Amino acid sequence: MSLITSAIGQGLLWAILGLGLFLTFRILDFPDMTVEGTFPLGAATAVALITKGMNPLLATGCAFLAGMLAGLITGLLYTKGKIPILLAGILMMTAAYSINLRIMGRANLSLLGKATLFKNNFLDSLPQYFDGVFVGMIVIIIITVLLVFFLNTDLGQAFIATGDNPTMARSIGIKTDRMTIMGLMISNGMIAMGGALVAQNNGYADVNMGIGIIVIALASIIIGEVAFGELSLSQRLVAVTLGSILYRFVLLIVLQLNFSANDLNLLSAIILALCLLLPRFRKFLHFDRLIERSVRNDQHN
Amino acid sequence: MTNTTSSVPLLELKHVSTIVNAHTPSATKILNDLNLTIYPGDFITVLGANGAGKSTLFNVIGGNLAADEGDVLLHGDSVKQETEEQRTRFLARVFQDPKLGTAPRMSVAENLLLASHRGQRRGLHLRGLRSHMAEFKTMAASMQNNLENRLNTATGNLSGGQRQALSFLMAVESKPELLLLDEHTAALDPKTSQQLMTTTNDRIAQDHLTCLMITHRLEDALTYGNRLIVLSDGKVTYDVRGEEKKQLTKEKLFGFFDEL
Ligand SMILES: Nc1ncnc2c1ncn2[C@@H]1O[C@H](COP(=O)(O)OP(=O)(O)O)[C@@H](O)[C@H]1O
Numbered sequence: 001m002s003l004i005t006s007a008i009g010q011g012l013l014w015a016i017l018g019l020g021l022f023l024t025f026r027i028l029d030f031p032d033m034t035v036e037g038t039f040p041l042g043a044a045t046a047v048a049l050i051t052k053g054m055n056p057l058l059a060t061g062c063a064f065l066a067g068m069l070a071g072l073i074t075g076l077l078y079t080k081g082k083i084p085i086l087l088a089g090i091l092m093m094t095a096a097y098s099i100n101l102r103i104m105g106r107a108n109l110s111l112l113g114k115a116t117l118f119k120n121n122f123l124d125s126l127p128q129y130f131d132g133v134f135v136g137m138i139v140i141i142i143i144t145v146l147l148v149f150f151l152n153t154d155l156g157q158a159f160i161a162t163g164d165n166p167t168m169a170r171s172i173g174i175k176t177d178r179m180t181i182m183g184l185m186i187s188n189g190m191i192a193m194g195g196a197l198v199a200q201n202n203g204y205a206d207v208n209m210g211i212g213i214i215v216i217a218l219a220s221i222i223i224g225e226v227a228f229g230e231l232s233l234s235q236r237l238v239a240v241t242l243g244s245i246l247y248r249f250v251l252l253i254v255l256q257l258n259f260s261a262n263d264l265n266l267l268s269a270i271i272l273a274l275c276l277l278l279p280r281f282r283k284f285l286h287f288d289r290l291i292e293r294s295v296r297n298d299q300h301n
Numbered sequence: 302m303t304n305t306t307s308s309v310p311l312l313e314l315k316h317v318s319t320i321v322n323a324h325t326p327s328a329t330k331i332l333n334d335l336n337l338t339i340y341p342g343d344f345i346t347v348l349g350a351n352g353a354g355k356s357t358l359f360n361v362i363g364g365n366l367a368a369d370e371g372d373v374l375l376h377g378d379s380v381k382q383e384t385e386e387q388r389t390r391f392l393a394r395v396f397q398d399p400k401l402g403t404a405p406r407m408s409v410a411e412n413l414l415l416a417s418h419r420g421q422r423r424g425l426h427l428r429g430l431r432s433h434m435a436e437f438k439t440m441a442a443s444m445q446n447n448l449e450n451r452l453n454t455a456t457g458n459l460s461g462g463q464r465q466a467l468s469f470l471m472a473v474e475s476k477p478e479l480l481l482l483d484e485h486t487a488a489l490d491p492k493t494s495q496q497l498m499t500t501t502n503d504r505i506a507q508d509h510l511t512c513l514m515i516t517h518r519l520e521d522a523l524t525y526g527n528r529l530i531v532l533s534d535g536k537v538t539y540d541v542r543g544e545e546k547k548q549l550t551k552e553k554l555f556g557f558f559d560e561l
């Protein structure tokens with residue numbers, strides 16, 4: 001039972017990454033490698049500030065800002081510097097590694113005995129692992145509501161159009177460079193915040209904690225799509241969270257088969273690859289209709 | 302048709318040249334000292350052989366391509382330094398390729414809503430799609446190709462003709478000061494093409510739009526508009542308007558235009 005609770009909590013916390021990556025990978029339609037650097041950047045920023053005595057909520061906010069800054073740099077390299085997005089992301093990710101070491105002063109920094117967002121009288125009174133579920137749930141609800149609102153505004157629609165057809169977007173006066181930079185900033189801000197929360201939940205930040213996280217974030221997006229099929233945009237955001245939780249369940253099952261935690265990245269990659277291959281198998285089996293990756297919003301507003 | 306042209310120019314191209322592969326042996330002028338004055342209410346059909354520079358002319362007007370020499374004036378003021386996005390406050394375009402003009406994963410109504418804010422700042426206001434639906438339905442019905450029943454369909458699932466009709470609606474819905482049509486009916490089958498051409502002409506007349514229309518069909522160039530220009534080697538080599546244009550025949554045009 002506690003294993004399941006833990007998986008749900010982890011799924012909710014990591015869903016923040018899935019939602020962040022959704023903005024770039026699905027809406028802007030490109031893979032942003034920056035996230036492998038911004039996830040530990042958020043963790044390092046928050047943990048370093050908390051150990052210096054800062055309020056955990058404020059420290060998590062600072063992590064968000066640090067992530068936005070990283071997204072801004074990748075965005076400028078890509079839009080103004082005309083560096084291909086994959087390379088721009090890798091440059092920022094590589095730079096972030098050194099920056100993270102500077103921020104923490106070492107490779108691993110513990111939060112032992114410090115205040116975190118997961119420690120207060122109420123959360124401590126809950127059964128084991130329910131703190132993760134509770135905090136994760138609140139954060140995911142807030143983020144999902146804000147994103148649904150944003151994507152339904154004129155600005156959000158311009159952002160979606162930029163990813164869908166940049167030529168058309170420019171031809172109706174949308175400043176596509178700005179939209180791209182904005183998307184990268186929000187996305188990386190969210191991913192850094194995810195890093196800050198995961199670090200507080202784990203009780204430490206590690207400079208290597210970003211390795212492979214893009215695969216995990218993608219897995220939650222793709223599993224959500226495979227499991228729930230054709231949805232409106234708002235529903236797809238919810239599907240990312242459910243996909244993230246499903247992914248944790250799959251991991252839980254696989255880990256029961258005597259794999260060790262060291263095998264995690266291998267397992268993540270295999271799970272993601274299988275999900276990505278699934279539509280092909282379906283086609284092969286004459287289920288021809290691929291999942292329509294809609295960015296249409298619900299039509300009711 | 303009330304194409305009353307006034308004498309104050311809307312847009313002027315003065316001695317415009319664009320050079321590709323500058324500073325290399327293969328440097329060429331695509332537009333070569335081109336001059337063109339467009340008056341409000343003008344509906345100009347643009348003819349020219351492949352490679353004459355017609356699309357390049359549109360790109361220079363639209364800000365997709367810089368004029369290396371010369372100037373582009375709107376109401377007498379230079380807009381040469383303005384970006385493509387900035388110029389959308391007075392300009393709208395329809396491309397030949399139906400895929401270029403619409404966002405494929407967004408619905409027809411969402412595309413129409415996006416284009417209704419052409420050239421404006423887009424902020425954090427709720428988009429208010431529902432309050433526009435009746436208006437969009439009427440608008441789409443004017444295209445007479447069942448578009449009004451597909452308002453909630455993803456644009457990528459429309460037929461080429463419907464998609465191009467949508468691109469056209471998106472271009473004209475905010476009544477731009479200048480409309481550029483680059484062979485916008487060329488990718489469609491003859492019947493659909495003819496229908497879009499008719500609705501295009503009706504809409505231009507009804508809203509008194511100023512328009513440049515590139516076409517490769519001589520009949521269309523003769524039938525529509527109050528003015529006709531021929532481009533060759535990056536220059537305007539023929540320019541007729543009004544009565545003179547009405548008198549023009551296919552045979553006479555061939556004289557200027559023997560490449561076709
Ligand atoms: N970016 C470019 N680089 C080199 N040549 C170009 C470029 N764009 C257009 N051209 C050339 O300029 C000429 C005019 O092109 P274009 O304006 O597309 O002609 P049209 O639309 O009249 O068919 C063509 O010969 C084309 O090959």
Ligand SMILES: [Mg+2]
Nearest residue numbers: 355356357483
């Ligand atoms: Mg052309």
